[in-house]
Each structure stands twice: as structure tokens, then as C-alpha cells.
Amino acid sequence: MPSHLIQRIFIAFVTLIGTSLVIFMILAIAPGDPLGELATNPAITVAVRENIRRSLGLDQPIPVRYFKWLFSLLKGDLGYSFTSRSPVLELILQRLPTTLWVVGSAYLLSVLIAFPLGIISAIKRYSWIDQLLTTISLMGFSLPTFLTGLIAIIIFSVQLKWVPFIYNSTLQVNNINDFGSQIQQSILPIFVLALYQCAVLMRFVRSAVLEQLSQDYIRTAYAKGLSHFAVLKNHLLRNAMIPVVTLIALDIPTIFTGALVTEQVFRVPGIGALMIESIYRKDTPVVMAVTFIYAVLIVMFNTLADLTYRFLDPRVKYN
Numbered sequence: 001m002p003s004h005l006i007q008r009i010f011i012a013f014v015t016l017i018g019t020s021l022v023i024f025m026i027l028a029i030a031p032g033d034p035l036g037e038l039a040t041n042p043a044i045t046v047a048v049r050e051n052i053r054r055s056l057g058l059d060q061p062i063p064v065r066y067f068k069w070l071f072s073l074l075k076g077d078l079g080y081s082f083t084s085r086s087p088v089l090e091l092i093l094q095r096l097p098t099t100l101w102v103v104g105s106a107y108l109l110s111v112l113i114a115f116p117l118g119i120i121s122a123i124k125r126y127s128w129i130d131q132l133l134t135t136i137s138l139m140g141f142s143l144p145t146f147l148t149g150l151i152a153i154i155i156f157s158v159q160l161k162w163v164p165f166i167y168n169s170t171l172q173v174n175n176i177n178d179f180g181s182q183i184q185q186s187i188l189p190i191f192v193l194a195l196y197q198c199a200v201l202m203r204f205v206r207s208a209v210l211e212q213l214s215q216d217y218i219r220t221a222y223a224k225g226l227s228h229f230a231v232l233k234n235h236l237l238r239n240a241m242i243p244v245v246t247l248i249a250l251d252i253p254t255i256f257t258g259a260l261v262t263e264q265v266f267r268v269p270g271i272g273a274l275m276i277e278s279i280y281r282k283d284t285p286v287v288m289a290v291t292f293i294y295a296v297l298i299v300m301f302n303t304l305a306d307l308t309y310r311f312l313d314p315r316v317k318y319n
Contacts, residue, residue, distance in 0.1 A: 005307070008303050008306060008307070009303070012299045012300070012303055015299055016292075016295060016296060016299055017070075019292070019295040019299075020070060020073070020292055020295075021066065023288055023291050023292060023295070024062075024065075024066045024069060024070075024288060025062070025066075027284050027287060027288060028062045028065070028066075028284075029062075030282070069288070073292070076089075077089075078092075078285065078289040079285035079288075079289070080285060081278075081283055081285055081286050082281075082282075082283045082284065082285060083281050083283050088285050088286050088289045089289075091274060091286060092271060092274070092286075092289065092290065092293070095269060095270050095271045095273070095274050096256070096271060098169070098268060098269055098270045099255070099256065099263075099268075099270035099271045099272065100255065100256070101186065102186055102189050102190060102193070102259075102263075102268055102270060103193060103254060103255050103259050103270070104255045105186070105190050106189070106190045106191075106192075106193035106194040106197065106259075107193070107194075107197055107251070107252070107254070107255050109190065109194040109198075110193075110194045110195075110197035110198035110201055111201060111248070113194070113198050113202075114197075114198045114199075114200075114201035114202040114205060115201070115205055117133055117198075117202050117205075118201065118202040118203070118204070118205025118206040118209065119205060119206075119209055119232070119237075120133070121133040121134060121137075121202065121206045122205070122206045122207075122209035122210045122213065123209070123213075123228075123232075125210065133202065133206075134206075136199070137198075137199040137202045137203050137206075138199070138203075139199075140195045140196055140198065140199030141196070141199040141200055141203060143196075144261070145192050145193065145196050145259070145261050145262050145265070146261045146262075146264075146265055148192050148195060148196070149188070149189070149192045149261075149262055149265040149266065150265065152188050152191060152192055153165040153188065153265075153266075156187075156188060157188070163184050163185065163187050163188055164184065164185050165188060165266065166185075166266065166267050167185050167186075167189065167266050167267050167268045167269065168181075168185055169267075169268075169269040171185070188266060189259075189262050189263070189265075189266045189268055192262055192265075192266075193259055193262055197251070200247070201244070201247065201248075204243060204244050204247050205240070205244055207243075208240040208241070208242075208243050208244055209236065209237075209240045211240070212236050212239050212240045213236070215239075217235060218231060218235060218236060221234075221235050245305050245308055246302075246305050248305075249301040249302055249304060249305035249308075250298060250301065250302065250305075252297070252301050253294055253297030253298050253301060256271070256293070256294075256297055259272050260272040260273075260275060260276060263276075264276055271290060274286065274290065275287065275290045275291075278290070
């Protein structure tokens with residue numbers, strides 16, 4: 001186990017270094033000028049433009065810029081935004097609470113709904129309950145979030161006028177009424193995200209449980225006279241959760257990095273919206289920081305999922 005852990009950490013480190021190189025090279029050779037409007041503004045002289053470029057380090061060769069960025073990153077310095085000149089870490093921390101609230105609530109809600117429904121759908125396979133749940137999950141999985149978001153806005157905001165469709169980023173929660181307003185404006189984006197994620201998780205849970213139901217050890221457990229609940233709790237779920245754990249481990253990073261499309265539809269000022277805005281402005285330090293954080297979270301949670309397999313199934317061996 002310790003040797004496997006060391007090996008996994010080494011692989012994760014090499015993966016992140018390679019990912020950082022790919023991210024930096026793609027953004028470095030991408031079309032456009034990081035100076036944005038300053039690069040085409042005729043009121044700014046060439047000398048001033050070059051001074052700005054030099055102050056941002058854009059006059060140096062790409063390999064030099066990469067290693068300077070990498071060493072700063074290893075020290076915890078994410079750099080400064082080209083457009084606002086604010087620390088990138090400060091910009092991310094400003095958007096993080098909103099992303100955690102909206103995306104985190106949606107993911108938690110989807111997990112709480114998808115697990116029991118997926119298990120019920122598998123146990124009641126081919127029944128009308130299974131067909132209904134499968135149809136709903138297929139619709140939720142097939143429809144893109146921007147479409148379900150627009151439909152939800154038209155029905156619940158425009159027609160019924162139940163909830164607002166634009167997220168008020170200036171709202172401060174100081175009392176119970178403000179908290180109610182915060183929940184009200186979060187209902188639609190949470191609903192849209194939870195619908196899609198719940199559909200994905202439910203299909204995986206159903207498939208994983210169905211695969212285990214046909215195994216010999218399940219038939220043996222029933223032959224010994226164990227109840228359905230005992231078989232489900234003590235035998236089936238631990239083995240069925242291995243592929244589901246992998247899916248959850250790969251999805252959890254989105255809780256911290258935001259939902260790009262949904263945040264744009266509802267104007268949620270989260271990290272996903274920050275990412276889109278930075279891409280439009282070619283604010284390279286912000287894009288690199290958010291993308292690399294996403295890569296770090298994926299590698300970290302994937303490693304945790306790998307280590308969790310042994311707990312779920314003692315038959316798993318590490319070589």
C-alpha cells in the first residue's frame with residue numbers, strides 16, 4: 001500500500017507538470033493579444049505599449065515565461081490579472097463562495113436523489129417504475145443545460161413569475177428575508193444543474209447495481225435466507241459503488257470550478273463565469289490558474305477514488 005501510494009503521487013505530479021505545459025503552450029500560441037484593447041488603441045504609442053508588454057513579462061520567450069510561471073505556481077503565487085491587475089487568487093476567492101453555494105448544492109441534491117432512484121430502478125427493472133425513471137433520466141441526460149435553463153426561465157420566471165431568472169450578485173445575506181431571497185434566486189440554476197447531474201448518476205447507479213444483481217454471490221446470499229435489505233446493504237452496494245465512486249471523483253472538481261454554461265445562462269458570478277470572461281479578454285493568468293486548479297482537483301480526487309477501491313472491495317490488489 002505505501003509503495004502504491006508513492007507511485008500514485010509520483011504519477012499525479014508528472015501528470016500535473018505535463019498538464020501545466022500543455023495549458024501554457026495552448027494559451028501562449030492562441031490567436032489574439034493579451035493586451036486586449038490596449039493593443040489596438042491608436043491613442044497609445046508603441047513605446048507605451050512595449051513598456052506595458054515588458055511589465056507583464058510578455059516580451060520574454062515562451063520557455064522562460066513558462067518556467068517563471070511554474071516556479072511562481074509552486075510557491076502558491078498565481079500571478080496578476082492582465083485586465084484588472086488584481087491577484088488571480090483574490091479574484092478566484094471572490095467567486096468561490098457563489099460557486100460552492102450553487103454548484104455544490106446542486107451536486108449534493110443530485111446525489112441524494114440519484115442513489116435511491118437508481119437502486120429502485122435496478123431492483124424494479126422492466127417495471128413501470130423502472131421505465132418511468134429511465135425515461136426521465138434519459139431526457140435529463142440528453143437535454144443540454146442551456147436548453148433546460150432557458151425552458152425553466154420561460155416557465156417559472158416569465159410565465160409563472162415564481163422566481164427571478166437573473167442572479168443578483170450584489171445581494172448580501174444579513175437577515176432571514178435576505179436568506180430567503182438568496183434561496184429564491186438560486187432555485188433555477190440549482191434545479192438545472194441537479195437535473196442533469198442526477199440523470200447521469202442515476203444511470204450509472206442503475207447499471208452498476210444491475211451488473212451485481214446477476215452475480216453468483218448475490219444468489220448465494222439470497223439462498224442463505226438473507227433479506228433484500230441485508231443483501232443490498234452488506235453485499236451489493238459496496239461492489240456496485242466502485243464505478244460510481246470513479247464518476248463522483250471526476251465530477252467533484254466542478255463544485256469548485258463552476259458550471260460554465262449554467263452560470264452564463266443565469267448570470268451567476270461564479271468561477272465558471274470568471275473563466276468565460278477571462279477567455280474573452282484573453283486574460284491568460286486567470287485562465288491558466290482556473291484550468292490548472294481544475295486539473296489538480298481531477299488528479300487529486302481520481303487518486304482518492306483509486307485508494308477508496310480497496311475499502312469498497314477487499315479483493316482489489318495494488319501492484
